[in-house]
Amino acid sequence: MLDLFRRPRRELAPGVVHVPGWLDETEQHALVEAARGWAAEGPGARRAELPNGGRMTVSAVCLGWHWIPYRYSATRDDQDGSPVTPFPDWLAELGARAVADAYQDPDVGYRPDVALVNFYRGDARLGMHADREELAPDPVVSLSLGAGCVFRVGNTENRGWPYTDLQLESGDLVVFGRENRLVHHGVPRLLPDLPVPPIGTADGERINLTLRVSGLNGREAR
Numbered sequence: 208m209l210d211l212f213r214r215p216r217r218e219l220a221p222g223v224v225h226v227p228g229w230l231d232e233t234e235q236h237a238l239v240e241a242a243r244g245w246a247a248e249g250p251g252a253r254r255a256e257l258p259n260g261g262r263m264t265v266s267a268v269c270l271g272w273h274w275i276p277y278r279y280s281a282t283r284d285d286q287d288g289s290p291v292t293p294f295p296d297w298l299a300e301l302g303a304r305a306v307a308d309a310y311q312d313p314d315v316g317y318r319p320d321v322a323l324v325n326f327y328r329g330d331a332r333l334g335m336h337a338d339r340e341e342l343a344p345d346p347v348v349s350l351s352l353g354a355g356c357v358f359r360v361g362n363t364e365n366r367g368w369p370y371t372d373l374q375l376e377s378g379d380l381v382v383f384g385r386e387n388r389l390v391h392h393g394v395p396r397l398l399p400d401l402p403v404p405p406i407g408t409a410d411g412e413r414i415n416l417t418l419r420v421s422g423l424n425g426r427e428a429r
């Protein structure tokens with residue numbers, strides 16, 4: 208169906224692009240299935256412990272490199288020490304297509320090797336932060352599935368004002384890179400009352416994947 212009322216692609220700041228409804232329902236469903244598989248593998252998803260002793264409210268599993276606040280490792284050092292789940296080729300190809308579409312540049316080369324797969328329920332939220340553990344300057348690709356949320360895009364200087372709040376829905380793509388690669392961002396709350404297509408998420412559940420280029424090139428992280 209010709210979707211005349213689709214929310215338009217929007218560049219929020221240089222290098223920060225929101226593409227609503229980028230994934231179709233079939234692709235969303237496949238990603239939810241894949242996320243369930245990764246979350247069930249080995250020690251599974253976990254709420255990572257923060258340096259202050261608290262735990263994140265978001266539960267996550269990593270692909271390619273294991274992210275622990277705030278470093279990468281080849282092994283799940285905060286779990287059973289097993290090797291991290293490999294990053295699949297098909298996901299790298301999806302990431303390349305995402306960046307090409309968001310930046311409207313078919314020749315943009317993008318080869319992600321890390322994914323953080325985040326599971327949100329209820330009051331789960333993500334405080335303002337910048338993704339700065341990567342050594343490469345390439346953009347971050349964010350794919351949203353299931354329940355909607357408020358996504359806060361701030362500035363590169365600090366975690367506060369100025370910022371813009373946007374609504375992310377199932378299937379939405381956000382890419383942030385270029386001069387805003389280190390922009391602060393976060394998820395202050397879910398929007399569980401928005402309609403969600405039947406893609407296999409539970410009531411009120413949101414799944415988000417961020418794809419990144421680690422720049423670690425097979426080297427052991429710090």
Ligand SMILES: O=C(O)CCC(=O)C(=O)O
Pocket residue numbers: 323325333338349358392393394415417
């Ligand atoms: O859940 C989101 O939309 C953002 C996730 C995020 O910023 C991260 O994993 O670093």
Ligand SMILES: [Fe+2]
Pocket residue numbers: 336337338392417
């Ligand atoms: Fe992030």
